[in-house]
Amino acid sequence: MFRTASHEMFKLKLLGLLRPLMVAGMILLGAGVVHAATYTYTGNSNTYLDSNGSCAAGGGGTNLWSDPRNWAPPCGNAGPPGPGDSATIGDFTVNVDTNVTVGDLTFSPAATSGNAIYVSNNATLTSTGTFTWIAGGLGNAPGYGVTTPSGTFHIAPGGQWVISGAADKRFSESFDTVINDGSATWSGGNIHLYQSGNKPAITNNGTFTATTDASLIEDTAIGLDPIGFVNNGTFRKTGGGGITNVSWAFTNHGLVDAQMGSIALAGGIENGGMNGYAHIHDGTFNAAAGATG
Numbered sequence: 001m002f003r004t005a006s007h008e009m010f011k012l013k014l015l016g017l018l019r020p021l022m023v024a025g026m027i028l029l030g031a032g033v034v035h036a037a038t039y040t041y042t043g044n045s046n047t048y049l050d051s052n053g054s055c056a057a058g059g060g061g062t063n064l065w066s067d068p069r070n071w072a073p074p075c076g077n078a079g080p081p082g083p084g085d086s087a088t089i090g091d092f093t094v095n096v097d098t099n100v101t102v103g104d105l106t107f108s109p110a111a112t113s114g115n116a117i118y119v120s121n122n123a124t125l126t127s128t129g130t131f132t133w134i135a136g137g138l139g140n141a142p143g144y145g146v147t148t149p150s151g152t153f154h155i156a157p158g159g160q161w162v163i164s165g166a167a168d169k170r171f172s173e174s175f176d177t178v179i180n181d182g183s184a185t186w187s188g189g190n191i192h193l194y195q196s197g198n199k200p201a202i203t204n205n206g207t208f209t210a211t212t213d214a215s216l217i218e219d220t221a222i223g224l225d226p227i228g229f230v231n232n233g234t235f236r237k238t239g240g241g242g243i244t245n246v247s248w249a250f251t252n253h254g255l256v257d258a259q260m261g262s263i264a265l266a267g268g269i270e271n272g273g274m275n276g277y278a279h280i281h282d283g284t285f286n287a288a289a290g291a292t293g
Contacts, residue, residue: 036084036085036086036103037081037085037086038085038086038087038088039071039078039079039080039081039085039086039087039088040071040087040088040089040090041070041071041087041088041089041090041092041094042070042071042072042073042074043061043063043070043092044061044069044070044072044073044074044075044076045061045062045063045064045067045069045070046058046060046061047061047069047074047075048075049075055074055075057074062095063092063093063094063095064094064095064097065080065094065095065096065097065098065100065125066080066096066097066098066100067079067080068080070094071087080100081102082100082101082102083101083102083103083128084102084103084128085102085103086102086103086104086105086106086129087102087104087105087106088105088106088108089105089106089107089108089109089117090108090109091109091110091113091115092109092115093114093115093116093117093118094116094117094118095118095119095120096117096118096119096120096123096125096151097120097121097123098121098123099123099124099125099126100123100124100125100126101126101128102125102126102127102128102129103127103128103129104127104129104130104131104132105125105127105129105130105131105132106131106132106134107131107132107133107134107135107136108132108134108135108136108165109135109136110135111135111136111167111168113135113136114136114137115136115137116136116137116138116139116170116172117136117137117138117153118137118138118139118150118151118176119150119151119152119153119176120150120151121151122150122151123151123152124151124152124153124154125151125152125153125154126154126156127153127154127155127156127159127161128156128158128159129159129160130159130160130161130162131153131155131159131160131161131162132162132164133161133162133163133164133169134164134165134167135165135167135168135169135189136169136170137169137170137171137172138153138169138170138171138172138176138178139170139171139172139176139194150176150177151176152176152177152178152179153176153177153178153179154178154179154181155178155179155180155181155182155184155206156181156182157181157182157206158182159181159182159183160182160183160184160185161178161180161182161183161184161185162184162185162187163184163185163186163187163188163189163191164185164187164188164189165188165189166188166189167189168189168190168191168192169189169190169191169192170191170192170193170194170219171191171192171193171194171201172194176201177199177200177201177202177203178201178202178203179203179205180202180203180204180205180206180208180233181205181206182206183206183207183209184204184206184207184208184209185209185211186208186209186210186211186212186214187211187212187239188212188214189212189214190214190215190216190217191214191215191216191217192217192218192219193216193217193218193219193228193248194219199227200227200228200229200230200251201227201228201229201248202228202229202230203230203232204229204230204231204232204233204234204235204254205232205233206233206234207233207234207236208231208233208234208235208236209234209236209237209238210235210236210237210238210239210240210244210263211237211238211239211240212239212240212244213240213241213242213243213244213261214240214244215244215245215246215247216228216229216244216245216246216247216248217245217247217248218247218248218249227249227251228246228248228249228250229246229248229249229250229251230251230253231250231251231252231253231254231255231256232253232254233254233255234254234255234256234257235252235254235255235256235257235263236255236256236257236258236259237257237258237259237260237261237262237263238259238260239260239261240260240261241260241261242261242262243261243262243263243264244261244262244263244264245264245266246263246264246265246266247266250265
């Protein structure tokens with residue numbers, strides 16, 4: 001095809017007019033993209049750059065989620081994770097001292113380490129993705145002391161709470177609570193309750209499904225009568241042919257559904273002490289054929 005000089009000039013002028021619009025569109029498109037990141041808790045807040053610019057240890061570290069140095073290599077400044085991000089915490093105790101929203105969260109300390117995630121200052125840690133709890137505690141770990149008001153772990157609507165792994169887990173001294181507005185799946189490990197205080201350790205407004213014969217065990221000293229589990233949604237057992245023992249105080253306003261094996265709410269109306277007690281109000285109990293509730 002034969003092209004004239006005037007034709008080529010027209011193309012150049014048209015391109016000059018369109019280029020600003022194309023650049024503006026690319027900027028708007030980029031502004032709408034959320035770039036999620038993956039963070040691993042390293043606990044390196046006790047590192048600093050000395051006068052020679054070398055990385056040195058010392059200087060008073062923290063165990064705060066909000067300290068960006070704790071999510072970075074030594075002398076780094078990478079965190080903390082926020083909405084849409086994924087966070088992994090291994091063998092550390094972490095204090096969530098301000099409101100936090102994160103996508104996925106995995107907590108996998110050594111089974112015997114005594115480490116925990118605890119929420120202080122009446123803050124809330126919200127997971128909008130999957131919160132995987134493999135070991136350790138939710139609430140202040142023994143030996144760290146209770147110095148601030150406790151807070152809340154929140155499983156957002158559409159989120160998942162995965163309680164997995166054979167290690168026992170615990171709710172302990174700081175009286176933290178989990179509010180489940182999503183779906184929880186408990187596949188392994190007994191969950192111990194130690195002094196949940198004046199609010200439930202777990203409030204289930206969604207679904208809480210046990211696929212295991214593990215137990216909810218109350219370890220609280222006699223006479224403290226903690227509030228344990230409040231079920232406003234569905235507490236269901238779908239796996240394990242044996243008994244899921246619940247020795248926590250259990251208050252039901254929803255559905256308790258044993259589709260396989262048994263759910264045993266220890267202690268009848270009130271035994272107190274180590275056996276816990278069960279409050280049965282306006283909810284529904286359903287047991288499939290061959291199962292007991």
